[in-house]
Amino acid sequence: MTTPSGRRPYNFSAGPAAMPEAVLQRAAAEMLDWQGSGMSVMEMSHRGKEFGAICAQAEADFRALLAVPEHFHILFMQGGGLGENAIVPMNLSRGNKADFVITGSWSAKSQKEAQRYCQSNIAASNADNQHTQIPAPSTWQVSDDASYVHLCSNETIHGVEFQALPDLAALGSKAPLVIDFSSHVASRPVDWTRVGLAFGGAQKNLGPAGLTLVIVRDDLLGHALDICPSAFNYRIVADNKSMYNTPPTWGIYIAGLTFQWLRQQTEGALTGVAAMEQRNAAKARLLYDFIDASPFYENRVAHDCRSRMNVPFFLKNESRNEAFLAGAREAGLLQLKGHKSVGGMRASIYNAMPFEGVQALVDYMREFERSHA
Amino acid sequence: MTTPSGRRPYNFSAGPAAMPEAVLQRAAAEMLDWQGSGMSVMEMSHRGKEFGAICAQAEADFRALLAVPEHFHILFMQGGGLGENAIVPMNLSRGNKADFVITGSWSAKSQKEAQRYCQSNIAASNADNQHTQIPAPSTWQVSDDASYVHLCSNETIHGVEFQALPDLAALGSKAPLVIDFSSHVASRPVDWTRVGLAFGGAQKNLGPAGLTLVIVRDDLLGHALDICPSAFNYRIVADNKSMYNTPPTWGIYIAGLTFQWLRQQTEGALTGVAAMEQRNAAKARLLYDFIDASPFYENRVAHDCRSRMNVPFFLKNESRNEAFLAGAREAGLLQLKGHKSVGGMRASIYNAMPFEGVQALVDYMREFERSHA
Numbered sequence: 001m002t003t004p005s006g007r008r009p010y011n012f013s014a015g016p017a018a019m020p021e022a023v024l025q026r027a028a029a030e031m032l033d034w035q036g037s038g039m040s041v042m043e044m045s046h047r048g049k050e051f052g053a054i055c056a057q058a059e060a061d062f063r064a065l066l067a068v069p070e071h072f073h074i075l076f077m078q079g080g081g082l083g084e085n086a087i088v089p090m091n092l093s094r095g096n097k098a099d100f101v102i103t104g105s106w107s108a109k110s111q112k113e114a115q116r117y118c119q120s121n122i123a124a125s126n127a128d129n130q131h132t133q134i135p136a137p138s139t140w141q142v143s144d145d146a147s148y149v150h151l152c153s154n155e156t157i158h159g160v161e162f163q164a165l166p167d168l169a170a171l172g173s174k175a176p177l178v179i180d181f182s183s184h185v186a187s188r189p190v191d192w193t194r195v196g197l198a199f200g201g202a203q204k205n206l207g208p209a210g211l212t213l214v215i216v217r218d219d220l221l222g223h224a225l226d227i228c229p230s231a232f233n234y235r236i237v238a239d240n241k242s243m244y245n246t247p248p249t250w251g252i253y254i255a256g257l258t259f260q261w262l263r264q265q266t267e268g269a270l271t272g273v274a275a276m277e278q279r280n281a282a283k284a285r286l287l288y289d290f291i292d293a294s295p296f297y298e299n300r301v302a303h304d305c306r307s308r309m310n311v312p313f314f315l316k317n318e319s320r321n322e323a324f325l326a327g328a329r330e331a332g333l334l335q336l337k338g339h340k341s342v343g344g345m346r347a348s349i350y351n352a353m354p355f356e357g358v359q360a361l362v363d364y365m366r367e368f369e370r371s372h373a
Numbered sequence: 374m375t376t377p378s379g380r381r382p383y384n385f386s387a388g389p390a391a392m393p394e395a396v397l398q399r400a401a402a403e404m405l406d407w408q409g410s411g412m413s414v415m416e417m418s419h420r421g422k423e424f425g426a427i428c429a430q431a432e433a434d435f436r437a438l439l440a441v442p443e444h445f446h447i448l449f450m451q452g453g454g455l456g457e458n459a460i461v462p463m464n465l466s467r468g469n470k471a472d473f474v475i476t477g478s479w480s481a482k483s484q485k486e487a488q489r490y491c492q493s494n495i496a497a498s499n500a501d502n503q504h505t506q507i508p509a510p511s512t513w514q515v516s517d518d519a520s521y522v523h524l525c526s527n528e529t530i531h532g533v534e535f536q537a538l539p540d541l542a543a544l545g546s547k548a549p550l551v552i553d554f555s556s557h558v559a560s561r562p563v564d565w566t567r568v569g570l571a572f573g574g575a576q577k578n579l580g581p582a583g584l585t586l587v588i589v590r591d592d593l594l595g596h597a598l599d600i601c602p603s604a605f606n607y608r609i610v611a612d613n614k615s616m617y618n619t620p621p622t623w624g625i626y627i628a629g630l631t632f633q634w635l636r637q638q639t640e641g642a643l644t645g646v647a648a649m650e651q652r653n654a655a656k657a658r659l660l661y662d663f664i665d666a667s668p669f670y671e672n673r674v675a676h677d678c679r680s681r682m683n684v685p686f687f688l689k690n691e692s693r694n695e696a697f698l699a700g701a702r703e704a705g706l707l708q709l710k711g712h713k714s715v716g717g718m719r720a721s722i723y724n725a726m727p728f729e730g731v732q733a734l735v736d737y738m739r740e741f742e743r744s745h746a
Contacts, residue, residue, distance in 0.1 A: 003411075008405070008406075008411065009411035009412070011411070011412055011416050013412075013416065013417065013418045013421075014418070015418070015619065016415060016416060016417055016418060016419060016619065016622055017416060018412075018416050019413065019415060019416055021405070024404050024405050024413050024415075025404075025405065027404060028401045028402075028404035028405065029401075031397050031398075031400060031401035031404070032381070032394070032397050032398065032401065033381075038376075038381065038382035038384070038705065038707060039382070039384055039386075039391075039707065040392065040397050042389060042392060042397075042580075042581040042582075042627070043384050043386065043389060043390060043391050043392055044386065044389055045386045045387070045388070045389060045708055046389060046582065048386075048708065078451040078452050078453070078456070078583060078621075079451050079452060079456075079602075079604055079605075079618070080451070080604065080618045080619050081618070082603065082604045082617065082618035083451070083452075083602060083604040083605070083618065085602075085603075085604075086602030086603065086604065086605075087602070090602075113602070113603055116599060116600055116602075117600065201619060203619055203622075207415075208415040208621075208622065208623045209415075209419065209619045209620065209621055209622045209623070210451060210583040210584070210619075210620070210621025210622070210623065210624055211583070226489060227489055227490065227600050229452075229456060229458075229459030229460070229463075229486070229489075230455065230458075230459065230486055231452055231453065231455045231456040231458075231459065232452075232456070232459075244455065245452070245453045245454070245455035245456065246388065246389065246453050246574060246576055246582045246583075247582065247583070248451075248581075248582055248583025248621065248624075249389055249576075249581065249582045249583070250581045250582070250583065250623060250624075251583055251621075251623070254415070332411065334411060334412065335418055335421065
């Protein structure tokens with residue numbers, strides 16, 4: 001498919017999601033022979049020197065990109081965010097209690113699943129306002145004895161994002177913070193001084209589905225419940241450098257190419273994640289400013305916690321939804337339908353979405369409004 | 374890398390392993406635009422119609438290839454064989470007892486991991502003969518009250534393969550049979566009347582690492598322990614048609630292309646898995662017959678349980694191992710080093726390995742023997 005203008009379509013899928021075209025082109029070019037090895041990356045033993053080099057480079061590039069301190073392990077795992085909803089409490093809860101901050105579908109799912117393994121305390125929730133505002137940390141009811149505090153730092157479905165991570169110590173909690181950063185990882189820096197563990201499925205901002213990244217502080221290893229499967233025991237995975245079982249090698253390769261692409265990105269004097277943050281802020285501003293100024297569209301999330309990555313919006317007259325989506329598709333703007341639990345539209349504008357893609361969306365929305373208002 | 378003859382090298386990796394060249398070429402060609410969709414398969418929402426079609430076709434093709442009866446579910450999961458070592462007992466043991474037949478490293482690992490979730494009874498073991506013979510089923514000490522009986526139908530490391538599945542009812546067991554068929558799935562037919570559940574990592578005979586296939590009989594769903602993670606609960610995965618969490622979409626796509634390739638294979642009047650079985654038997658015969666006739670090489674596995682897929686062999690003078698491997702590499706014969714726990718060499722000759730690849734290996738082995746004997 002090519003668009004009327006001859007360019008590749010812009011893909012606004014929430015995940016699996018658009019990837020940098022340069023990454024796809026390189027993956028295609030190397031498919032039958034990775035760097036003279038005579039093998040596709042998919043055909044390499046995970047214990048061979050070729051894949052060992054790919055994996056080590058991916059880890060080093062991710063560490064550099066997000067300035068991950070040395071006392072954090074970078075684990076390449078499987079099972080996605082929903083898998084981690086069980087794997088985290090199996091590894092961290094010690095069968096005691098965990099605190100949860102509910103800000104949307106994903107944190108709610110995490111809390112529900114954790115109940116299999118530990119007590120769960122809902123420290124705060126924005127369910128009363130349909131997940132459109134983040135409760136101020138000063139209002140959170142954290143426990144004295146929680147093994148960890150969980151939050152989802154960007155809610156993919158509800159479009160709610162923490163603009164800064166909370167300082168749990170200032171709230172009276174001694175527990176490590178666990179963040180699910182699946183849908184905004186590498187879109188902005190992470191303050192690791194406030195994090196004990198971060199996890200994310202790769203399929204939004206890093207690579208293909210089937211790869212899960214876990215970044216875990218050294219002191220949190222070694223406390224898994226007896227019923228934790230060996231393949232999902234962080235201590236075992238860390239000790240085996242993500243090779244206890246066969247890792248998702250293709251996913252690590254593609255994520256590694258994406259990390260290299262990210263390190264090459266610049267905005268003015270900025271590079272890497274700092275450049276991406278500036279670009280992502282500009283992309284989000286363009287789209288939210290247009291929506292806010294229009295009487296035809298709306299976004300219902302409070303301004304101070306709007307996601308830069310996932311922008312749910314509504315046509316005020318929802319009878320035009322189908323026409324909007326069909327016209328978008330004709331204009332080469334794909335996968336804009338909102339999540340079924342929220343309805344309306346959703347534009348996911350991850351790292352791989354160029355500014356021009358958001359501009360093309362706004363241009364289309366303006367023209368649709370003009371012709372249908 | 375190309376070989377002296379200009380062909381692509383032959384890759385004998387035990388897994389991740391060689392893939393059909395036609396599959397790799399198609400994946401490369403479709404990388405930026407799958408069938409006019411404007412998207413790479415990696416960029417598609419798993420809930421969209423495009424990926425839905427890919428996934429449904431893959432399932433249908435696998436069902437047709439292996440004649441999987443309708444009362445078995447085909448699940449696309451994550452975590453590999455080592456993950457299943459925990460996931461199977463969490464779903465099937467009901468906290469009671471399971472029987473294990475130990476024939477090599479993989480079944481031994483399965484038994485060890487299952488002990489977290491249930492009692493385990495070792496019904497039989499070939500550890501006394503270094504995993505080179507399969508104990509006759511008539512000698513197995515099966516339990517009256519086992520929830521299931523586990524075996525690994527092809528031991529990748531030790532090169533031991535069941536040529537037929539046991540009839541548990543004839544042994545006095547009412548339990549369903551669980552088989553780990555990771556390393557010979559789709560290389561020969563499966564007698565589903567003797568199987569309750571089969572699982573396999575894809576990275577040997579089906580596709581890339583990170584995809585796990587589970588084929589499970591309908592009546593075995595719904596008995597998971599409370600501590601089974603939702604993402605690994607067979608009932609939940611089946612009810613959601615492998616879309617409870619985001620599945621490894623690229624792996625399913627590549628496996629699907631491989632299933633199509635397998636369906637197109639012919640040997641005389643045979644097609645699909647029947648054709649592959651004939652071809653695999655001929656490949657294995659060529660290699661074993663050469664080894665057995667040579668005073669220079671040896672294979673230590675009993676003739677009646679030698680694997681058609683994984684052929685461990687030794688140079689009787691092991692001081693020549695490095696020279697053998699270096700020469701093989703120069704001849705375009707890759708990844709022949711044996712598993713560290715066994716030593717020596719291992720030629721994995723899965724479905725994707727053509728007869729000509731085994732012939733090239735035998736030719737090289739003969740020439741190496743001639744020049745070094």
